[in-house]
Amino acid sequence: MLQKIYDWVDERLDITPMWRDIADHEVPEHVNPAHHFSAFVYCFGGLTFFVVVIQILSGMFLTMYYVPDIINAYESVYFLQHEVTHGVIVRGMHHWGASLVIVMMFLHTLRVFFTGSYKKPRELNWVVGVLIFFVMLGLGFTGYLLPWDMKAYFATVVGLEIAESAPVIGGFAKALLAGGEIIGAQTLTRFFAIHVFFLPGALLGLLGAHFYMIRKQGISGPL
Amino acid sequence: MSEKEHKVSRRQFLTYSLVGVGGFMAASAISPMVRFALDPALEAGGESDYVAVTTVDQLSEEPQRFDFQVEVVDAWYTSNQPRSAWIYKEGDEIIALSPQCTHLGCTVNWNANEDHPNQFYCPCHDGRFEKSGQNVANTPPTRPLDIYEMEVRDGTVYLGKTIERKTV
């Protein structure tokens, strides 16, 4: 049955070469923890991606209850955490996942740096990776405001003050992010849009480029 | 080492393990989320609150319309919503019918159409119901009007939730 469905699709789209290319490519010995235990450092990138997948899923589910509005945001987060079954787990996964992504990505960056893997011909992939790093920090900063509790609000106030201190464009940058003079209703909807649509969109594009380049160039050789 | 000597080749075994581990990861990560999303559908219906609507001595054999308000808790939002009921006495029994037509939810009226006296009439698609709430055959509705859960205490009529009926 499954075979028939596969054949039906394959006849029309010729998918075998694409998937065999991924499935059959050789993984070298030096990244395999079964041969050298120290190769576990090569797992950090994969784990980062794994947490990102969980972040996307749990975030999608959280928006079923969350309302990005200063009157209802806190109420809805309180409701989903205390009244909805497993709400505390789903929100917990998103909350701790945000920290784990940063930790794993930091370790992955250090691994790539200390193995010198960013050198020719992999410069572009390093740049894309650093951009992913920035996007993740942006996701962390915008997501922190969304529950609209005390620490969320005042952390954002401080963050935007820092943005404002930049020369020339500071005031403009702050107004753009806050959506006006006050950090309030418009800031929350803006941060929500950035957190849920703009940055994840950028992230998916960058991740696609990151993986395409890895597949094209292969993992950097042993030291 | 030839792979054909074994019933399950090394590759097949690894593939099964791979699918198993992947399934474990997907299930343990996604199952709390799915339960979270399904919560409103799985939540047991809460105890219904009874609301005082009218007193017994105001009722007669003729259905009368009574409007009342119920407090509706919608997650973190609580509001008062208007409801109404057609209430009448039949001997000692008190019957409270929902005014929602069981066809498409328009509001029915008692004795509103001159051609069909002493019936509930729905203006949307000419649906009709007997006084008991029984739907008149060959009109659009397919089941009787819903009936309210009712309680009488100290001469006051309290109404709860509506109950669907297959027949009167």
Added chain:
Amino acid sequence: MHRGKGMKFVGDSRVPAENRMPNIPKDYSEYPGKTEPFWPNFLLREWMVGAVFLVGYLCLTVAHPAPLERVADPTDSGYIPLPDWYFLFLYQLLKYTYASGDYTVIGAVVIPGIAFGALLLAPWLDRGPERRPVKRPIATGLMLLAVASIIFLTWESVATHDWEKAAQQGAIVDDVEVDESAEAYAIYQSQQSCIGCHGGDMLGGAAAPSVFQSDYSKEEVMEIIVNGVPDKGMPAGQFAGTDEELEILAEFIANDGQVPAGE
């Protein structure tokens, strides 16, 4: 691969109708040395690591629910703000003399700009062919320095933050309804020394928390009013009313702002 004239396609598409690649994995003998195929050998190992990681992750989630403080109150200027932990190093940087005040630009823009810019442009700053960290001491040294300073700054920030006070400031407070018609409320209103710290509504003020915050008995409340709580800065002997008034007030506070039933 067959190309050009005479090639057959599926319908009018560009997918060839014949000689398509069979879906057969490469034989293991085609993997030289200790290399292995991505699917299923390597991915299984990766996913086993992932499964262990996930179990730890879920345990963390269950053991520590995500924190939620009280709803944002922009007028509460006494709150000590703190960003999420991975921004603490940037936040701490802005507390130092040459990175704040007149020099804020240095701390907020120049230093992070140089650091992140250098990270982004690392492949062009470190162009040598050597990949081993010991063979490129400048790059390695700078990175170690950066990591050490991030850890140091984060540590400093954590150490100087008043976690206890912040937790108290952010805690979700139960709504206390104070019976303002009670005799005890009038007694409280006549005590300037109480209002000065605990606020006119008894729910806390500039220097002290709500009087209803802890669950004390009437006797304990009287004891606290008379003797104060020197550890936390509440002075003794501030109450200027009679003993009878003291008793009424204490009973009112112990009963969470309501006149005790049965009176």
